[in-house]
Amino acid sequence: MIRRTKAVVALLGLTATIALVASSTGSASHDDFRMAFVTDIGSLQDKSFNQLGNEGRIRVGKQIGISTRVYVTNKAEDRLPNLLAAASAGYDLVVANGFFHAEHLDTVAPRFPRQKFVGIDVTKFLLPSGPSNYTGIVFSEHEGGYLVGYLAALTAKRTGGKQVISAVGANAVPAIVKYISGYIQGAKKANPKIKVIANYANDPTFSDQAKCKKVALRQIAQGSQAVFQVAGGCGLGALSAAKEKKVWGIGVDADQSYLGAHMLTSATKKVDLAVVIMTKRAHLDRLQGGVDFLFNVKNGGIGFGKVSPKVNKGDLAKANALKRQIAKGQIKIKPTIKF
CATH class of the missing domain: 3.40.50.2300 (Response regulator)
Structure with missing residues (x-):
């Protein structure tokens, strides 16, 4: 447990650098970069977790001019087919939203080693195979x-x-x-x-x-x-x-x-910001695999909203x-x- 905690905490200092890189719209590794976002169950209009992630997808698509697509997970059985569909369609980055994608990410990511995979709320430690093309996003x-x-x-x-x-x-x-x-x-x-x-x-x-x-x-x-x-x-x-x-x-x-x-x-919980940052890094071919990125109060990933x-x-x-x-x-x- 201590080893795992240190692996995540060690990434704290990186988020400021990520934000700087993410604000850039410099040249990408290739002009036809595409990104797919796979929701979890609970509706795309849940006014929280899924909706935030999808808003991040839409925003980053407009900001850097890339093609994006959302795959909606209506029931638990849709998770694996959606990940496979996104990967098979050749999306350069596939972002899976939610803890319950862990098992399926561990199945799909190793099968598509030339593509990048990101899991929101899915630490790398939940993927026993340890795919080098996988990046975890965790929040405090x-x-x-x-x-x-x-x-x-x-x-x-x-x-x-x-x-x-x-x-x-x-x-x-x-x-x-x-x-x-x-x-x-x-x-x-x-x-x-x-x-x-x-x-x-x-x-x-x-x-x-x-x-x-x-x-x-x-x-x-x-x-x-x-x-x-x-x-x-x-x-x-x-x-x-x-x-x-x-x-x-x-x-x-x-x-x-x-x-x-x-x-x-x-x-x-800035799920939308995490999607934007990871997509921009992948677009610039600067998304590190095999690590977790931590979002917390210190780096603006966690906080509280408008107060009455x-x-x-x-x-x-x-x-x-x-x-x-x-x-x-x-x-x-x-x-x-x-x-």
Whole structure:
């Protein structure tokens, strides 16, 4: 575990360089470069993870003038066929969005050694064959969870009443576990006595809003003042419950403040930025294989979105100060805890 952690952390200093290289539109290794983006299940319009990645695809295509295509994964059985279709079609770079692509990337990448493969939320350590044409993208979701948990707990403390907040996850996948683990730790930092309820909707589709709404309503009945959705499209149901019951909602991955005045803030994860950066590097033939790239608070890959104007300015200032401390490495957050 220590060896793996060091392998990822060693890449921290590279992201600033990546951003500089990515901003360039210099000559590519070849003019007919093409990129394919393979979604995970949960809808292309999930308003978070898949939608962000696809927005990155569209943006980079326009920025550097390349041909791109999205392959939509409607069900789990589509993952492998979609990866094979993209690779067989000759796309120079294939970006797979989501942890559950790991097994299939380990099958496909070695079969197409002249093409590049990138996996969002898929560390290289999940590919036992160790293909040299594979690059992993990982995020410090626990940092984003920590920030919104801290702000939610400060807001609940200032409001008074039952000191309870909650989180709804779709399933116990690594990214979701990290988000919720950080959320709990951040809340306890702000108010050690606060109760944090965390439940899974057990939605393998990541799109069943009714399941997440049911879980959120149960949490609100137990006194939750803020519901953090960590469930993609399913989580929109949790935010709907928060709106109906007039408690705070907290978005995930994308800035979901546009959903209404009930939104406290969102834990942001720049999936779109990762897609843009990796594609530009591949276009310039500068995408390193066999490594993981880490996106976190320090390099702008993780943070929190727009905050409700109803939030106390002093509490927001504390959250921003905390963010700076995390970026400087002054606060250590456990990626996972038991809950």
